[in-house]
Amino acid sequence: MKPEVLKFLQDYGYWAIFLGSLIEGESIILTSSAMAAAGYFSIQKIMIIAFCGTVLADQGLYFLGYTYGATVLDWIRLRFPSMTPYIDKALNFLTRYQNIYILSFRFIWGVRIISSVIIGSQKISILRFATLNLIAAVIWTVVSCMAGFFIGEAILYGLEHYGWWISFGIIAFVLLIVLGWKMRKKSAH
Numbered sequence: 001m002k003p004e005v006l007k008f009l010q011d012y013g014y015w016a017i018f019l020g021s022l023i024e025g026e027s028i029i030l031t032s033s034a035m036a037a038a039g040y041f042s043i044q045k046i047m048i049i050a051f052c053g054t055v056l057a058d059q060g061l062y063f064l065g066y067t068y069g070a071t072v073l074d075w076i077r078l079r080f081p082s083m084t085p086y087i088d089k090a091l092n093f094l095t096r097y098q099n100i101y102i103l104s105f106r107f108i109w110g111v112r113i114i115s116s117v118i119i120g121s122q123k124i125s126i127l128r129f130a131t132l133n134l135i136a137a138v139i140w141t142v143v144s145c146m147a148g149f150f151i152g153e154a155i156l157y158g159l160e161h162y163g164w165w166i167s168f169g170i171i172a173f174v175l176l177i178v179l180g181w182k183m184r185k186k187s188a189h
Contacts, residue, residue: 009040017046021053023113026144033148037156043149051141054106058116058133065120072117086111090118098124102132106140 013032020028029050036043065072077084090111094101102124105115119129151174158170 009035013041014045014049017041018049018053021050022057025050025053029144030148030151033145034152034155036145037149037152043145047141047145050145051137054140055133055137057113058106058137059130061113061116062120062126062129062133065117066123066126067120069121069123073121076114076117083114086114087118090115091122094118094122099132102129103136103139106136 017025017028017032019025020032029046032041032046033043035041036046073087077087090101090105101115102119105119106112108115116133151170154170
């Protein structure tokens with residue numbers, strides 16, 4: 001890597017990881033974890049930062065929903081009409097399977113950010129949400145960071161043993177899987 005890129009990563013990399021973990025930051029977490037396999041970051045620091053960021057964001061959005069509830073959801077529906085089907089599905093699933101939904105929403109593409117607001121708007125107990133949110137955040141952090149780390153290891157192994165074309169193939173394969181999964185999810189809605 002170029003020295004200026006390395007300097008930027010050293011100075012701001014962990015901040016970028018934190019900001020990415022506040023939103024739907026799987027791509028940032030996967031990428032930085034892959035870079036940790038190459039020695040550019042510490043996987044332990046990434047895990048701590050990702051965990052703190054996701055918990056902070058979800059708790060904050062939960063309190064927003066808890067405090068302002070239906071007003072926030074109505075504003076989102078009015079401002080972003082494409083979110084209405086996601087909100088309706090989330091409300092329906094939350095009504096039927098509260099614990100499962102709270103434990104799994106951060107793994108469901110397209111509803112992660114809005115889910116905490118929805119859960120708060122339904123006045124789910126603060127203690128219940130916080131407990132389940134912490135459990136889910138640990139699982140999400142470990143799965144996301146380790147997946148990225150292992151992808152990075154696979155790329156490094158491919159580079160070392162087979163050259164650029166195999167590593168490029170691994171990257172292309174992973175990207176195709178992710179894009180295909182996202183397109184499939186969008187077409188299902």
